[in-house]
Amino acid sequence: MSVALSGEGKSEQAVEGLTRALAVMPDQPDLWVALGEALVAHNKGLVSPAARLAFDRASRIAPDHPAPRYYLGMAWLQAGKPDQALETWQALLASAPADAPWRENVARKVKAAQTMLAAGVGR
Secondary structure, three states: OHHHHHHOOOHHHHHHHHHHHHHHOOOOHHHHHHHHHHHHHHOOOOOOHHHHHHHHHHHHHOOOOHHHHHHHHHHHHHOOOHHHHHHHHHHHHHHOOOOOOOHHHHHHHHHHHHHHHHOOOOO
């Protein structure tokens, strides 16, 4: 439901619903990831401190969950630190199953971070 709400531009309602769900089920990493994603959507694609906290909580509950590491890389990139983003995403790819459906997306992000570094961004 939160994905649908965020897709309709109703990210505030998505955040509200997820917050209620987490009050009942606080140990569900996918709910924390969904909250982080709704917060990113609400912030027009920027990984806010609140979103970072949600992703961090998901990561503490499920350390192998790929989404928190993906968004950590995005936060580094948005902060102008493509070297940190590259390191985060390369580690994510190194630990990913060969058939992970999100590998291609992360590989594109790795190339983008490499391009930024080659252009001198973050130095």
